[in-house]
Amino acid sequence: MTAAPLNAVLTTFSNAVDEEIAAAELAAKLKNPNLGFVLFFCSVEYDLDRLAAAMRDNFAGIPMSGCTSCGEITSKGYDQGSIVAIGFDRRLFTVSQKLVEDVDRFGLLDAQQLVDSLLTECSDGVTGTASENNTFVLTLMDGLSVNEEMVLATLNSALGSIACFGGSAGDEYRLNGTYVYSDGGFTSEAATVIMISTSLDFEVFSTHHLIPEKNKFVVTSADPEKRTVYELNAEPAAKAYARLIGASVEDLDDMKFACSPLAVRINDGYYARSIQRVNDDLSLTFYCAVENGIVLTAMKTDSLLDDLETKLSAIERRMGPSWLTLGCDCCMRYAQIESEGLVDQASALLRRYGVIGFSTYGEHVNGMHLNHTLTGVVIGQRNRL
Amino acid sequence: MAPTAPYAAFQHSVVLAEQVRERTQALRDVNQKLLEEIEERRHIEMQLREAREKAEQANLSKTRFVAAVSHDLMQPLNAARLFTSALQEKPDNMAFQLAHIGTALTDLESLITTLSDASKLDAGVVTAEFEVFPLSRLLDVLAEEFRQIAQQKGLCFRYVSCGSLVRSDSQLLSRILRNLLSNAVRYTESGSILLGCRKRGAGIEVVVTDTGIGISDDQRNEIFKEFKRGKQAVRHHERGLGLGLAIVEKISEILSHPLRFHSQEGKGSSFGLLIPIAEPDEYIHRTLPADPFVDQSLQGLRVWVVDNDEAICIGMRTLMEGWGCDVVVADSLASLRSKVDTCSDDADVLLMDYHLDPGTDDGITVATFINSGRQIPLPVILVTADRSAELKQRCVQNGFTQIYKPLKPLKLKMALKSLS
Numbered sequence: 042m043t044a045a046p047l048n049a050v051l052t053t054f055s056n057a058v059d060e061e062i063a064a065a066e067l068a069a070k071l072k073n074p075n076l077g078f079v080l081f082f083c084s085v086e087y088d089l090d091r092l093a094a095a096m097r098d099n100f101a102g103i104p105m106s107g108c109t110s111c112g113e114i115t116s117k118g119y120d121q122g123s124i125v126a127i128g129f130d131r132r133l134f135t136v137s138q139k140l141v142e143d144v145d146r147f148g149l150l151d152a153q154q155l156v157d158s159l160l161t162e163c164s165d166g167v168t169g170t171a172s173e174n175n176t177f178v179l180t181l182m183d184g185l186s187v188n189e190e191m192v193l194a195t196l197n198s199a200l201g202s203i204a205c206f207g208g209s210a211g212d213e214y215r216l217n218g219t220y221v222y223s224d225g226g227f228t229s230e231a232a233t234v235i236m237i238s239t240s241l242d243f244e245v246f247s248t249h250h251l252i253p254e255k256n257k258f259v260v261t262s263a264d265p266e267k268r269t270v271y272e273l274n275a276e277p278a279a280k281a282y283a284r285l286i287g288a289s290v291e292d293l294d295d296m297k298f299a300c301s302p303l304a305v306r307i308n309d310g311y312y313a314r315s316i317q318r319v320n321d322d323l324s325l326t327f328y329c330a331v332e333n334g335i336v337l338t339a340m341k342t343d344s345l346l347d348d349l350e351t352k353l354s355a356i357e358r359r360m361g362p363s364w365l366t367l368g369c370d371c372c373m374r375y376a377q378i379e380s381e382g383l384v385d386q387a388s389a390l391l392r393r394y395g396v397i398g399f400s401t402y403g404e405h406v407n408g409m410h411l412n413h414t415l416t417g418v419v420i421g422q423r424n425r426l
Numbered sequence: 427m428a429p430t431a432p433y434a435a436f437q438h439s440v441v442l443a444e445q446v447r448e449r450t451q452a453l454r455d456v457n458q459k460l461l462e463e464i465e466e467r468r469h470i471e472m473q474l475r476e477a478r479e480k481a482e483q484a485n486l487s488k489t490r491f492v493a494a495v496s497h498d499l500m501q502p503l504n505a506a507r508l509f510t511s512a513l514q515e516k517p518d519n520m521a522f523q524l525a526h527i528g529t530a531l532t533d534l535e536s537l538i539t540t541l542s543d544a545s546k547l548d549a550g551v552v553t554a555e556f557e558v559f560p561l562s563r564l565l566d567v568l569a570e571e572f573r574q575i576a577q578q579k580g581l582c583f584r585y586v587s588c589g590s591l592v593r594s595d596s597q598l599l600s601r602i603l604r605n606l607l608s609n610a611v612r613y614t615e616s617g618s619i620l621l622g623c624r625k626r627g628a629g630i631e632v633v634v635t636d637t638g639i640g641i642s643d644d645q646r647n648e649i650f651k652e653f654k655r656g657k658q659a660v661r662h663h664e665r666g667l668g669l670g671l672a673i674v675e676k677i678s679e680i681l682s683h684p685l686r687f688h689s690q691e692g693k694g695s696s697f698g699l700l701i702p703i704a705e706p707d708e709y710i711h712r713t714l715p716a717d718p719f720v721d722q723s724l725q726g727l728r729v730w731v732v733d734n735d736e737a738i739c740i741g742m743r744t745l746m747e748g749w750g751c752d753v754v755v756a757d758s759l760a761s762l763r764s765k766v767d768t769c770s771d772d773a774d775v776l777l778m779d780y781h782l783d784p785g786t787d788d789g790i791t792v793a794t795f796i797n798s799g800r801q802i803p804l805p806v807i808l809v810t811a812d813r814s815a816e817l818k819q820r821c822v823q824n825g826f827t828q829i830y831k832p833l834k835p836l837k838l839k840m841a842l843k844s845l846s
Contacts, residue, residue, distance in 0.1 A: 202446075265433050307437060332432075
């Protein structure tokens with residue numbers, strides 16, 4: 042048996058419609074004696090049970106994690122209806138993963154136990170004792186579970202200084218059901234927590250391109266548990282928002298939400314709250330947490346591509362060439378790029394920086410659940426000092 | 427109303443993340459500063475190490491030099507001692523023995539002069555005093571001198587003169603050329619030595635070429651270092667301190683006269699010194715009167731000598747009394763005044779040492795004092811090892827004649843004759 046040439050990660054994707062063919066195509070590209078872990082993101086077009094079975098069959102014995110997406114980012118850029126996968130070389134990465142079921146009951150004790158067991162597994166691998174210097178955590182979560190804030194904040198407390206990022210699973214704006222894959226099957230109302238230890242240099246990042254404008258709303262009526270705002274400035278939320286952006290309530294759609302986001306300000310930072318849909322009662326449901334009494338600031342979008350280029354090139358300057366940028370990209374960003382007709386340019390830029398990932402219903406970074414960001418990790422080719 | 431759980435959790439996470447970001451930034455700043463400090467220290471350490479290496483190198487070089495120089499200085503001294511004892515045993519061949527002692531002492535003196543030159547150049551006290559003069563005035567003398575030396579060694583000496591005026595310091599220039607010519611003679615076994623001039627750009631290049639042992643390419647940079655002699659030169663077993671070319675290079679820098687050389691091992695060497703040409707209107711012609719003293723005797727010349735070194739006083743007395751002079755020696759002004767009346771006694775010359783006992787007035791002050799008490803001031807010859815321009819200036823102002831140590835009998839004789 043000859044060892045494959047050292048590639049820290051291998052990435053591939055398939056546009057095959059048939060689950061079995063798609064899984065076989067991925068396996069043909071990724072499988073090698075040093076394959077230690079597979080991460081994948083797939084369209085909800087697939088029959089998920091069939092896909093799960095096909096992945097199990099094709100990657101027998103290889104640990105895998107993944108989730109459904111609102112769109113994939115492959116080595117060609119933005120894609121839809123496909124499945125994209127990353128294979129990690131066991132000589133450079135030690136990966137441990139745990140599924141969190143019942144995300145609405147995930148407490149601090151659970152979090153500590155989970156983190157302890159992940160750390161124990163990772164410390165047995167390529168880096169020795171896992172710490173913030175050689176380890177990061179990826180979270181994938183049901184994007185319609187409305188539980189990200191609690192789970193992430195709890196998990197973050199248990200992780201301490203270990204960087205943690207991820208994304209909420211999507212379903213191509215259908216809002217029917219989003220799933221994470223772990224232990225051989227797809228699950229909803231769940232999260233998968235993946236701990237990755239490596240001696241390679243890495244940097245977890247999160248970037249957005251929004252600038253605050255003057256207009257502000259006070260949320261005067263909301264249901265935080267459902268992330269639904271009934272009234273802005275004591276007016277039906279959809280009407281108030283439609284007037285702000287100069288549209289009628291009937292015209293409100295994902296593109297408008299994407300191009301005219303709202304954000305809360307905490308201290309000096311603005312954190313986007315993306316609108317998921319307009320409800321029949323003219324309330325607005327969001328992709329992340331809202332609350333009675335908070336102030337939502339109207340934001341304008343600056344050049345997404347410029348911001349992306351600036352951020353990724355800065356990391357490249359610091360870190361040198363990279364193996365991979367694993368990206369969790371807000372579905373609202375794709376909606377904006379699409380409405381601006383910049384999909385090809387955006388894809389070229391993502392290719393340029395080797396971004397592989399998916400369109401999310403929300404991004405996670407260090408305990409925060411955000412929207413409108415590209416959040417991820419750059420894995421460098423050099424070892425961390 | 428307190429925010430409900432999800433939004434509160436989010437808010438909490440944001441605040442926490444911000445704190446982490448701030449602390450990370452603060453740590454990064456401190457870290458950066460530390461790195462800079464480390465870099466700075468590393469740099470300083472490197473400089474220190476370099477300085478130490480240089481110092482050690484210099485120390486080693488000096489040690490090697492002291493060993494070499496002790497040997498070189500002992501040789502003529504031993505020779506002199508041998509001849510002296512021979513003289514004690516067999517005084518019959520006196521002139522021959524004395525001549526050899528004289529030669530040995532001349533060698534010794536030349537070695538010590540070289541050493542003293544090198545240390546003065548090292549200390550940076552030598553400065554150039556530029557004047558305009560005809561180059562031939564200097565070269566003619568050198569050519570004549572080295573023609574004889576070369577002929578003694580059986581070498582052919584060629585000299586190409588030049589009529590240009592140059593701007594240089596004739597003393598320093600002469601020292602360079604003497605060094606180059608001595609080297610040429612020393613390291614040439616057969617063939618010829620050329621002292622020549624050629625016009626190059628706005629200057630005159632004085633060239634000293636020989637058909638000697640030459641310098642190999644790998645030695646090109648070494649030979650200008652102090653105490654370094656080319657491999658071939660060392661093999662040559664000639665006496666020399668390895669200071670010649672170091673002195674030449676240093677003086678050529680002081681004079682800003684570019685020095686260049688080329689050489690082929692076994693074939694010979696050629697050194698060229700580029701000297702700026704001066705315009706005729708810059709030249710103040712000083713005609714020297716024909717030497718009127720040639721046949722003048724020093725018989726009966728009354729000389730007062732003040733020198734705080736007893737040995738020198740005795741030497742002077744012996745020397746000048748040999749010339750028929752009437753000599754009074756004293757180690758201080760007080761001592762002189764105890765022997766003669768400095769105000770009214772007749773005398774022809776006052777020979778003053780410049781450096782008298784520490785804490786007392788210098789020679790110029792003493793001489794000025796003596797003359798201030800006399801109706802007709804005495805001609806003064808100031809004897810000194812101090813070659814500074816300042817002292818020269820003071821002598822000129824007072825109308826004193828200056829002669830330098832080590833005192834050469836001929837020079838002293840000339841000076842006495844010119845004043846008597």
